[in-house]
Each structure stands twice: as structure tokens, then as C-alpha cells.
Amino acid sequence: MKALRSHAVGGPDTLTLDELPEPQPGSGELQVRVHAAAINYPDVIIIEDKYQIKPPRPFAPGSEIAGEITALGEGVTGWNIGDRLIAVPGWGGLSQTVVIAAKSAFRLPVNRSFVDGAALLLTYATSIHALYDRGQLEAGETVLILGAAGGVGIAAIELAKAKGARVIAAVSSDEKAAAATKAGADATLVYPRGPFDRNGQKALAEQFKAAVGSKGADVIYDPVGGDYAEPALRSIAWEGRYLVVGFPAGIPKLPLNLTLLKSCDVCGVFWGAFAARDPAANANHVATLFRLWDEGRIAPVISATYPLESGGEAIAALASRSVIGKVVVTLD
Structure with a gap:
């Protein structure tokens, strides 16, 4: 699989497109084929070591994803291979395949695109x-x-x-x-x-x-x-x-x-921190968001999409504070 990774502290121009083996899911985890990853402000500062979370390098930025399940870890229930989901892993989203905790994922309705889904949570x-x-x-x-x-x-x-x-x-x-x-x-x-x-x-x-x-x-x-x-x-x-x-x-x-x-x-x-401390309350909010989306009262605004190899440009665009709505990296 391909992943756009940070090997050293720096800006978007320091990211490199690497070829890696696919990560395998452990207990309670899902292996996900990422179709889209939205870029957010934490992606700008996490590669500069200015975010409160500092993953060990090398790592891929990409805090928010939409994709489909390709493998289930031991003990996972309620999910099946092929199910569509959205999640906020915090980093790692600029990878064709990621492993996430099953409890962190939310179902993406079939009538919503991966690009729009990635931009919601x-x-x-x-x-x-x-x-x-x-x-x-x-x-x-x-x-x-x-x-x-x-x-x-x-x-x-x-x-x-x-x-x-x-x-x-x-x-x-x-x-x-x-x-x-x-x-x-x-x-x-x-x-x-x-x-x-x-x-x-x-x-x-x-x-x-x-x-x-x-x-x-x-x-x-x-x-x-x-x-x-x-x-x-x-x-x-x-x-x-x-x-x-x-x-x-x-x-x-x-x-x-x-x-x-x-x-x-x-x-x-x-x-x-709220979502981690009170997952039930967060899940209720997410259910409200999907209801409001269905009612046409909210809808993610996507100003541009970028291919994986241009993911650094997406991060740079957000850093410039010129973006309207969201930018999304597509991995298909």
C-alpha cells in the first residue's frame, strides 16, 4: 500500500510517498481501505510537532477518514467486511489502508459519498x-x-x-x-x-x-x-x-x-477528549448530525479534492487559511 508520511519535523513539503506492507487488525480493531481523508488544522501542526499529540515517526497525517472494512480483528462484533464507515483516527488517514479501533467508527449511509463522509465528523x-x-x-x-x-x-x-x-x-x-x-x-x-x-x-x-x-x-x-x-x-x-x-x-x-x-x-x-470520555453522548451527537443531514439542514462543503500524492498541497492550502469549507484527499 501507499502512504504519505512525515519522517522529520517540517511542513507539507517534507512528506514522502512511501510503499508499505498493509497493517493487520488486532483485537477489537478494523482494517479499513481508505477512500477519502479530510484535511483539518491538526494535520497542519501535527507534522510540525506543534500539536498536543505527537505520534512516533514516521507517520502519516490525515485525521479523518471514510472507507470500507477489509478485515476484522478478533472479538469484533456488529461489523462486516465491506461495511462503509467514517472515523477520526487522529492521524494515519493519508494511507491506503489503516487499522482503527472498532469502537471509534460510525456507519456511513450508502447514499453518502466517501468524500462527503470524510468531511463530516x-x-x-x-x-x-x-x-x-x-x-x-x-x-x-x-x-x-x-x-x-x-x-x-x-x-x-x-x-x-x-x-x-x-x-x-x-x-x-x-x-x-x-x-x-x-x-x-x-x-x-x-x-x-x-x-x-x-x-x-x-x-x-x-x-x-x-x-x-x-x-x-x-x-x-x-x-x-x-x-x-x-x-x-x-x-x-x-x-x-x-x-x-x-x-x-x-x-x-x-x-x-x-x-x-x-x-x-x-x-x-x-x-x-469529550468523545473519548463520553462516547455515548458523542454517538448521540453523531446521530443528530446524520438526521440534520438527511433533513438538508447541514451539508459538508468541499472546496477541493486532491489525490494522495498531492496530499501535501492539500495541507498547505489549509495552512494558508484560504480554504472555504473542507479539502479532501482521495485515495481511489
């Missing part, structure tokens, strides 16, 4: 956990979503609208604003590219405040971080919830006096 499961669990979002509330045209951003727009919320989508270009509007955002704002000095941060805070209205944002969904975080926090409503989702713009430092003045909560969102 990580972004939508993160966003539903963020908004519904950590943010306790209610119908009629206002949500400010940063990075709203990315994978998790579009997922957050759709899931907030499914909950009956008012969505303000913050993006970095008119093209992304159009994508956010298409996903269902009630209003958009285009912010400048950081980094910002203090005056720039104050101006951005005023932009956020004007967009959300005088009451402020009940929930702020922040998968961006960096110099955008404090200005966004300044637009939060009384007893609002600020959701910390990711840091492609850098890890921010928030002035805690703002949390006192607004009596607001700053909530961390770590979907992977």
Missing part, C-alpha cells in the same frame, strides 16, 4: 459539542462565529441556525462572506488580517460590537484565536459564553477583567 462533531453542550445555545440567541467560512465555521453556522439562533459570521474576505451567507448566516462582517496593534484591536472590537448589536453576542465561537480573541470578547453579552475552539492565528491572552465586567464564561472545547 471532526468539524460538525466539534461544532455541535461546542454550541449545544459547552455554549448551551438556545433559540433566539445571537452567535458570533469567527473564521466562519472554514470547515468548523460553516458547520457552526448551520448548527446554530438549526437551533434557531441568529448568526453573525466574521470572515476575512468578500468571497468567504458569500460562502457564510450561503451556509445560512443572518449577517456577515469582513475583518482585516492581523496581527493588530492596540488601535487595530480597538477598531476590530467596535466592528464586532456593531455587528452583534447593543445586547452583545450570547455565544462567541472562536476557532481563530490570536489578536482576534480579545476584540471578540469585548462584544459578548451579559452572561455570554465564549467558546475556545482553536488557534491558527496564535494562542491569545485574554484580560480576565472583561469576564468579570460581563459576568461571562470562557469555555474550552476539546471534542476529541
Whole structure:
């Protein structure tokens, strides 16, 4: 089999296409023929050793997969060879064959493509956990979503609208604003590219405040971080919830006096740990996602697909923060 692997710390250009023997499933595991692997922000930083998880090298990035079962490990029940599935193994997805824990997989309906299936779990499961669990979002509330045209951003727009919320989508270009509007955002704002000095941060805070209205944002969904975080926090409503989702713009430092003045909560969102600690609750969320997908209320947005040998280009595209929705590597 072929796999695109990281042998040394570096960017996407350091990945090499290797020929390897197929891994065999152990007890409780599934051998999966990967048909598609979605690229996510952890894939950008895991090969640079900047992610909280550091697999032993050499390893293949690729945190999210869709494929079909080719072999069953000892003790596996409820699955058969040929069954279609999706899973988030964390890494290894840029390989033609992977071995995953059977308990981590979810069935992919026959009416859904492998490409679309690969793009569902990580972004939508993160966003539903963020908004519904950590943010306790209610119908009629206002949500400010940063990075709203990315994978998790579009997922957050759709899931907030499914909950009956008012969505303000913050993006970095008119093209992304159009994508956010298409996903269902009630209003958009285009912010400048950081980094910002203090005056720039104050101006951005005023932009956020004007967009959300005088009451402020009940929930702020922040998968961006960096110099955008404090200005966004300044637009939060009384007893609002600020959701910390990711840091492609850098890890921010928030002035805690703002949390006192607004009596607001700053909530961390770590979907992977949540799914591991409460698999039943996560499974219920995934069932909700499939129902909403069937109802046409959510749908993964795929901006581009790449063959396996060009998987590094897919990671580079995501790293550039120019991607709308998701990019997916196909392995057929």
C-alpha cells in the first residue's frame, strides 16, 4: 500500500510517498481501505510537532477518514467486511489502508459519498459539542462565529441556525462572506488580517460590537484565536459564553477583567477528549448530525479534492487559511 508520511519535523513539503506492507487488525480493531481523508488544522501542526499529540515517526497525517472494512480483528462484533464507515483516527488517514479501533467508527449511509463522509465528523462533531453542550445555545440567541467560512465555521453556522439562533459570521474576505451567507448566516462582517496593534484591536472590537448589536453576542465561537480573541470578547453579552475552539492565528491572552465586567464564561472545547470520555453522548451527537443531514439542514462543503500524492498541497492550502469549507484527499 501507499502512504504519505512525515519522517522529520517540517511542513507539507517534507512528506514522502512511501510503499508499505498493509497493517493487520488486532483485537477489537478494523482494517479499513481508505477512500477519502479530510484535511483539518491538526494535520497542519501535527507534522510540525506543534500539536498536543505527537505520534512516533514516521507517520502519516490525515485525521479523518471514510472507507470500507477489509478485515476484522478478533472479538469484533456488529461489523462486516465491506461495511462503509467514517472515523477520526487522529492521524494515519493519508494511507491506503489503516487499522482503527472498532469502537471509534460510525456507519456511513450508502447514499453518502466517501468524500462527503470524510468531511463530516471532526468539524460538525466539534461544532455541535461546542454550541449545544459547552455554549448551551438556545433559540433566539445571537452567535458570533469567527473564521466562519472554514470547515468548523460553516458547520457552526448551520448548527446554530438549526437551533434557531441568529448568526453573525466574521470572515476575512468578500468571497468567504458569500460562502457564510450561503451556509445560512443572518449577517456577515469582513475583518482585516492581523496581527493588530492596540488601535487595530480597538477598531476590530467596535466592528464586532456593531455587528452583534447593543445586547452583545450570547455565544462567541472562536476557532481563530490570536489578536482576534480579545476584540471578540469585548462584544459578548451579559452572561455570554465564549467558546475556545482553536488557534491558527496564535494562542491569545485574554484580560480576565472583561469576564468579570460581563459576568461571562470562557469555555474550552476539546471534542476529541469529550468523545473519548463520553462516547455515548458523542454517538448521540453523531446521530443528530446524520438526521440534520438527511433533513438538508447541514451539508459538508468541499472546496477541493486532491489525490494522495498531492496530499501535501492539500495541507498547505489549509495552512494558508484560504480554504472555504473542507479539502479532501482521495485515495481511489
